[in-house]
Amino acid sequence: MPRIYHPEALRPGQTLALPPEGTRHVQVLRLQPGDGLTLFGDPTAGGEWHATILRMGRSSVEVRIDDHAAVEREPARAVHLAVGMPANERMDWLVEKATELGVASIQPLMTERTVLRLQGERADKKQAHWRAVAVSACEQCGGNRIPTIHPVRTLARWLEQLPAGAGPWRGVLSLAAGSQPLAQALPRDAATPVCLVHGPEGGLTPAEDAALRAAGFAPVSLGPRVLRAETAALAALVQALC
Structure with a gap:
């Protein structure tokens, strides 16, 4: 599933427009409404969020936040x-x-x-x-x-x-x-x-x-x-x- 960096607090059911970098990423991959993707970078929850694309515009992508996965893949040592x-x-x-x-x-x-x-x-x-x-x-x-x-x-x-x-x-x-x-x-x-x-x-x-x-x-x-x-x-x- 494609992963997009989105450094804002998120919540289940929320709809939002992806930032320009994420929008370009989705468009390059030729994703369509109904396709899933993963957002990460939430400063409060950490982990990653599953989301669904709702609408594709010429220069915008709207998604719905579905659920959170409390997964981290960082090494034990910093x-x-x-x-x-x-x-x-x-x-x-x-x-x-x-x-x-x-x-x-x-x-x-x-x-x-x-x-x-x-x-x-x-x-x-x-x-x-x-x-x-x-x-x-x-x-x-x-x-x-x-x-x-x-x-x-x-x-x-x-x-x-x-x-x-x-x-x-x-x-x-x-x-x-x-x-x-x-x-x-x-x-x-x-x-x-x-x-x-x-x-x-x-x-x-x-x-x-x-x-x-x-x-x-x-x-x-x-x-x-x-x-x-x-x-x-x-x-x-x-x-x-x-």
């Missing part, structure tokens, strides 16, 4: 990625695949070796674009919770704003001597949240790596192979989720 943004479309790919796997949030970072430099309106547009990529991935994979896509930050500013005290376990993919395999370093409790940092193409500089370790990030590795930035992020995410 994993937050802070990523030195890879160049070109690779960041889009990273956001899409990380969402499919179940990432809780993504913090795009500008580091010294980051090729993609964003600020102001351009950064805001990219954030909105990546959120749309995450929404589309959730519609496809069955996730009912859109990962948070944070505003672009420099690594230094992000470190300044990190809350002190208790929080997720922290790790940084590092080439520093003594880095422990990620699978061994992760907390044994599968419900403990995790924050993982990795650099862009070329990796983090020694100074950035040291700043992260000084902020409580344990240096970890994924093994002897050299992985692309986006591949490393996803490999680390999978290990943390497992």
Whole structure:
């Protein structure tokens, strides 16, 4: 059944018009009155709602809300990625695949070796674009919770704003001597949240790596192979989720 993101409170028997993005999705699929679909994103009920198409217009779709299913498909562990943004479309790919796997949030970072430099309106547009990529991935994979896509930050500013005290376990993919395999370093409790940092193409500089370790990030590795930035992020995410 097609899935449409609709981030508003819903109730059984309610009729409503789909937002423009949902309308286009339904029209592309050539659905007709009487066809069913699933809405998700309700901030109060969570889960997902079954709905039926009542009317198809040239630029509008009206549906009836039928019943609620209290189903969630999120991992037991919340994993937050802070990523030195890879160049070109690779960041889009990273956001899409990380969402499919179940990432809780993504913090795009500008580091010294980051090729993609964003600020102001351009950064805001990219954030909105990546959120749309995450929404589309959730519609496809069955996730009912859109990962948070944070505003672009420099690594230094992000470190300044990190809350002190208790929080997720922290790790940084590092080439520093003594880095422990990620699978061994992760907390044994599968419900403990995790924050993982990795650099862009070329990796983090020694100074950035040291700043992260000084902020409580344990240096970890994924093994002897050299992985692309986006591949490393996803490999680390999978290990943390497992």
